[in-house]
Amino acid sequence: MNLAIDAGGTHLRAEIWENSKLIVSLNSKSNEIGLYAWIRSILKEYKGIKTIGIAYAGQVEDGYIISSPNIDIDKYEIKQTIESEFDVSLKIENDLTCAVLAESHVHKSDNICTLYVGTGLGLGVIESAKIIRGAHNMAAEIGHIPYKQSPLTCGCGRSNCIELFASGSGIKKWIDYYKLDCEPTLDSLSECEDKNILQEFENALTYAAGVTISLFNPEVLVLGGGIATTNVYLNDIIKQEISHYALPQALKGLTICLSAIDNAPLKGALLLKDRDDD
Numbered sequence: 001m002n003l004a005i006d007a008g009g010t011h012l013r014a015e016i017w018e019n020s021k022l023i024v025s026l027n028s029k030s031n032e033i034g035l036y037a038w039i040r041s042i043l044k045e046y047k048g049i050k051t052i053g054i055a056y057a058g059q060v061e062d063g064y065i066i067s068s069p070n071i072d073i074d075k076y077e078i079k080q081t082i083e084s085e086f087d088v089s090l091k092i093e094n095d096l097t098c099a100v101l102a103e104s105h106v107h108k109s110d111n112i113c114t115l116y117v118g119t120g121l122g123l124g125v126i127e128s129a130k131i132i133r134g135a136h137n138m139a140a141e142i143g144h145i146p147y148k149q150s151p152l153t154c155g156c157g158r159s160n161c162i163e164l165f166a167s168g169s170g171i172k173k174w175i176d177y178y179k180l181d182c183e184p185t186l187d188s189l190s191e192c193e194d195k196n197i198l199q200e201f202e203n204a205l206t207y208a209a210g211v212t213i214s215l216f217n218p219e220v221l222v223l224g225g226g227i228a229t230t231n232v233y234l235n236d237i238i239k240q241e242i243s244h245y246a247l248p249q250a251l252k253g254l255t256i257c258l259s260a261i262d263n264a265p266l267k268g269a270l271l272l273k274d275r276d277d278d
Contacts, residue, residue, distance in 0.1 A: 001048040003088075004270035006055045006095065006263055007035050009070030009119030009169065013266055014038075016046055034074025036081065043086050052082065052090040053272035055098035055265035057120060061137040063092055069155020070119050070169060091272040096140070097131055098268030100124030102261055103222045105271065113218040114264070115142070115209055116225035117234075120155075121163045121170075123208075125216050132216070140216075142208050143167065152177060165204035168227055171197060186231045202237055209238050209256075210245025217250045224259030232258060 001023060006013040012035065014026040024046075028038055035054075043049055058068025063079025075081055079090045100114040101124075110129040116122045121143035125132040132139045143163035144156050152173045154161040164170040172184040174197045182192035189198040213221060223235055235258050243251065261267055 001046065001050065002270060002273055003039075003042065003046075003049045003052045004055075004266055005035075005039070005052065006098075006266040006269060007071065008057045008095065008265075009068075012038055013263065014042065015266060015270070016042075016049065017270060018048070030071055034072065036075030036078060039078075039082055040085070043082075043088065050088055051273040052088055053098075053269035054078075054090070054092040055095040055269040056092050057095045057122070059138055059141070060092050060094060063090065065092070066136075066138075067156070069163075089273075093269075093272060094122070094124070094137070095265040096122040096124030098124075098266075098272065099224060099259075099264040100126050100131070100222075100268070101271050101275075102264040102268035103220075103224075103259065104129075106261060107220050107222070109218075109220045111218050112220040112222065113212050113216055114222045114224060114259070115212055116259075117166055117168075117205060117223075117227045118225035119168045121167045121205075121208060122225075123212055125212075125218070127216065142212060145208075145211065147204060147207070162204050162208055165200050166208060171201065174200075186227065202234070205234060206238050206241050206245055210242060213242065213246040213250045213254065219253060220255045220257070222257060222259050224261075224264055229258060 002017045004015045010030055012028040012030055016023040059066040065073055065076045065078055082090050103114050104112050104126050112126050114124040123140040123142035125140045144161045146160045147162035149160045150164050152164050153159055154164050175184055178195045180192055182188040228234055239256050
């Protein structure tokens, strides 16, 4: 059996597959149990698991969790520890790396980017069928590029990250900063006292899309994550405004679309077992 996990800033989701059959789906809260503890509990209950693929909302390298702005880490050396305790093979990747694997598979594209906005703001890039990684698997950390100075502090410790302006966690921080009486959603912000949070969000997200397109020149840019998929108008805004943010040549033949995959990071985590180059 194969275990696929999506470890996000809010939820832990998992699926257990045997061949091409889904055996069970599991869910928990990221603030209720650590990833390591959750995996151990699953492996003790389901004895036939042989491979584990993890889509992780943070920075990882060679099976080691480096950091995560939105998740409490209960075990950094996750691959080594789990494999030493159980007879399994474990692969862990950034959640957007897994998402772009799934999107590449669906769109049949070898040059594709996934820009996901949910609790955080993340980017996955595939160029010529290869995952763009960088020297230490830190490439394409779009959420933590410098954008503009703010009175807030990002989970990474800085105060000018674009994630502070275009993410669910950023929205909540601005609402708390201004002491607004509204929910941390775009719908609620549109009806709330005007503090320009919503406009700043839309501008920052379009800016991130423009940077992505100008840097990586994909043939497909997929927008996903909980905020993007529940606020489909964001896709229209980006299409309408992107010419002001991206190089014209990079826009030629470009497809910008919303993700049509139910939990692409989880689906990509399942694909990790079949990749020898990662």
